[in-house]
Amino acid sequence: MPSLLDLRRRVRSIRSTQQITKAMKMVAAAKLRRAQDRIISGRPYALKMLEVLNSLATRADPNLHPLLTVREPERVEVVVVTADKGLCGSFNANILKEASMFLERARAEELGLQVVGRKARDFFRRRRYTMVHEHIDIFRDLSYEHASKVAKPIMERYMEGSLDAVYLIYNEFKNVLQQNVVVERLLPLEKLQFDLPEEQFDYIYEPSAKQILEELLPKHVEYQVWRALLESAAAEHAARMTAMDSATKNATELIEDLTLTMNRVRQAAITKEILEVVSGAEALK
Numbered sequence: 135m136p137s138l139l140d141l142r143r144r145v146r147s148i149r150s151t152q153q154i155t156k157a158m159k160m161v162a163a164a165k166l167r168r169a170q171d172r173i174i175s176g177r178p179y180a181l182k183m184l185e186v187l188n189s190l191a192t193r194a195d196p197n198l199h200p201l202l203t204v205r206e207p208e209r210v211e212v213v214v215v216t217a218d219k220g221l222c223g224s225f226n227a228n229i230l231k232e233a234s235m236f237l238e239r240a241r242a243e244e245l246g247l248q249v250v251g252r253k254a255r256d257f258f259r260r261r262r263y264t265m266v267h268e269h270i271d272i273f274r275d276l277s278y279e280h281a282s283k284v285a286k287p288i289m290e291r292y293m294e295g296s297l298d299a300v301y302l303i304y305n306e307f308k309n310v311l312q313q314n315v316v317v318e319r320l321l322p323l324e325k326l327q328f329d330l331p332e333e334q335f336d337y338i339y340e341p342s343a344k345q346i347l348e349e350l351l352p353k354h355v356e357y358q359v360w361r362a363l364l365e366s367a368a369a370e371h372a373a374r375m376t377a378m379d380s381a382t383k384n385a386t387e388l389i390e391d392l393t394l395t396m397n398r399v400r401q402a403a404i405t406k407e408i409l410e411v412v413s414g415a416e417a418l419k
Contacts, residue, residue: 152385159378166371200293215304216251225373281360
C-alpha cells in the first residue's frame with residue numbers, strides 16, 4: 135500500500151490536472167458558441183447554393199465552364215480537414231481513419247493530398263501519399279480568405295485538366311455530442327436526377343448562362359470549402375468540450391477514490407499507534 139505522503143502528492147497532481155481540464159472545457163464552450171453561430175448562419179446559404187448550382191449544372195452545357203467538365207477520375211485530390219491540436223477525444227482519429235480507408239479504396243493513377251490541420255500533416259507525412267499543399271494554424275483565426283487559399287489552387291488545376299476529381303473529408307457538426315465524418319465530392323458537381331421529363335424545364339438566363347457560371351461556380355467551390363472549415367471548427371470545439379468534461383469528471387472520481395484510500399491509510403496508522411501505546415502500557419504493568 136502506498137504511503138500517506140505519496141497519496142497526498144498524487145491527489146495534489148490530479149487536482150491540478152482537473153483545474154486545467156475544467157478551464158479547457160470552459161474555453162471550448164465559449165469558442166463553440168461563436169463557431170456554432172457562424173455555421174448555423176452560413177449553412178443555409180451554402181446548401182442552397184449547392185442545390186441551385188447542381189440543378190443548373192445538370193441542364194447546362196458542360197462546355198460553358200471548365201469546372202463543369204466531367205472526366206474519368208484518373209487524377210484525384212483529397213482535402214483532409216483535421217484540427218491543429220489534440221485533447222479532443224476521437225475527433226482527429228475518426229477523420230484520419232476515414233481518410234486512410236478512402237485513399238486505400240481510391241482507384242486513381244495519381245492521388246494527391248491537401249491537408250488542413252497539423253494532425254493531418256503529421257499523420258500523412260509518414261505515409262506514402264503525396265502532399266500537394268498543407269495549411270497549418272488556420273483555425274486560430276479562421277476567415278474566408280483561408281477557404282479561398284485552399285480552393286483556388288484546386289480550381290486552377292481542375293480547369294487546366296491536371297485534376298479529374300476533388301473530394302473533401304471533414305467532421306460535420308451535428309450537436310455537442312455528435313460529429314459525423316463526411317466524404318463529399320467537391321468537383322465535378324454532382325448531377326441531379328429528375329423524375330419529370332427534361333423538356334419540361336426551360337430557363338432563360340440573364341445575363342448569359344456562361345457569364346453566370348463564370349461568376350458563381352468559383353464562389354460556390356470556395357464557399358463549400360468555407361462551410362467545411364466552419365463545420366470542422368465547430369465540431370472540434372464540441373469534441374474538445376465533451377472530452378474535457380469527461381476528463382474533469384474522471385479526475386473528480388479519482389480524487390474521491392484516492393481520498394478514501396488516504397483516509398484508510400491514515401486510520402490504519404492511527405490504529406497501529408494506539409495498539410503500540412496499549413501494548414507498551416501492558417508491558418509496563
